[in-house]
Amino acid sequence: MLDKQDDRTVASIQSIDETRLASSADGNVLVRVEYSTLNYKDGLAITGKGPVVRKWPMVPGIDFAGVVESSSHPDHKPGDQVVLNGWGAGETHWGGLAQKARVPGDHLIPLPAKITARQAMAVGTAGYTAMLCAQALEKHGLSPKDGDVLVTGANGGVGSFAVAILAKRGFRVIASTGRPGEAARLRELGAADIVERSTLSEPGKPLQKERWAAAVDCVGSHTLANVCASLRYGGAVAACGLAQGMDLQATVAPFILRGVALLGVDSVYVPRARRIAAWDAIAEEVPVATIESVATQIALAETSEVAARLLRGEVKGRVIVDVNA
Ligand code: NDP
Secondary structure (H helix, E strand, O other): OEEEEOOEEEEOOOOOOOHHHHOOOOOOEEEEEEEEEEOHHHHHHHHOOOOOOOOOOEOOOOEEEEEEEEEOOOOOOOOOEEEEEOOOEOOOEOOOOOOEEEEOHHHEEEOOOOOOHHHHHHHHHHHHHHHHHHHHHHHOOOOHHHOOEEEOOOOOHHHHHHHHHHHHOOOOEEEEEOOHHHHHHHHHHOEEEEEEHHHOOOOOOOOOOOOEEEEEEOOEHHHHHHHHHOEEEEEEEEEOOOOOEOOOOOOOHHHHHOOOEEEEOOOOOOOHHHHHHHHHHHHHHOOHHHHHHHEEEEEHHHHHHHHHHHHOOOOOOEEEEEOOO
16 A cells, blocks of 8 residues: 655555555556566655556555455456556556456456466566567567667567567567666567667767668666667667666657657557557467566565666566465
8 A cells, every 4th residue: 555644655564455446547457466567667666766656545556366255347257367557547546456456357467378367467568568568669660671679678578578579570680678687688678789778878969870671678768869860760768667667859850850659658648449459469469488488586575666666677577476475
């Protein structure tokens, strides 16, 4: 439970009466949560380092996977396995870092047949966003013959999945990371080569040598400006993150002289059909062994400490939270 005290966010583990869930949203489905996860946004919410929480008190957690306990929504019946990503969970209404959640049924999608609830949380919003980025680039017309694809923030959750998904789809993936010591891990996920984060993170020229056919950017700020400046003619970047910063000090030169495209990717309010398509693609394409290899598991009581480490960029890949441990 997150509370605001003297402008500080205070996180605590509490046992509360289930009736309090009813007032958290106009939820018509009660879910017994099996697993949740820690995303960058959860880190911002739990530590209070970013304005994620819009109502207090708040149960954080933008993702969960679990089993429907009761429902008055036509699409969901008791016993159904479901997944929730975003829709304001953990921001405007109570989220997934809890043993139960009451949410609007329209926010839930079925757990894809090939993966477990635990594996779905190894994927989480991060993995599903990586798939949305890959789909955005392909919708733009990108194919493996066009050239290299850069992934920034590659050792993070979105980055790790973006590397794995794009490599599996036949792209030559270049991983940018501030942790080159993790290069072997990135190569195992499918990266063909590694670039040092610092080569992209400082202010650069408006137009640079054409290097990438496309990119998935988890980082924003100068990195995204440099990525735009070094995309090949007609290239595209799927921009989804702000781990370096929310600012974007760039010029229009890459857009008007090289026809490059800046494709914004949001995962929170994506329509249901596109969510289901992205999740089905993940379950089809990403081997279970890869999903498992990307994640570590913690107990609910460890979330505050791991959230702080996540924001310091010390966590590799994804973190599953066992809310019942
Ligand atoms: P993680 O914390 O798991 O990964 C972020 C990675 O970014 C780190 O692992 C690190 O990678 C890199 N990084 C961290 N700090 C810096 C820095 N100062 N400068 C450059 N690189 C840095 O987060 P997620 O993967 O969960 O999320 C990544 C980003 O995407 C976040 O900003 C998040 O808010 C955003 N996001 C957006 C979504 C959307 O709907 N648009 C959905 C999900 C996430 P390395 O060590 O390899 O350098």
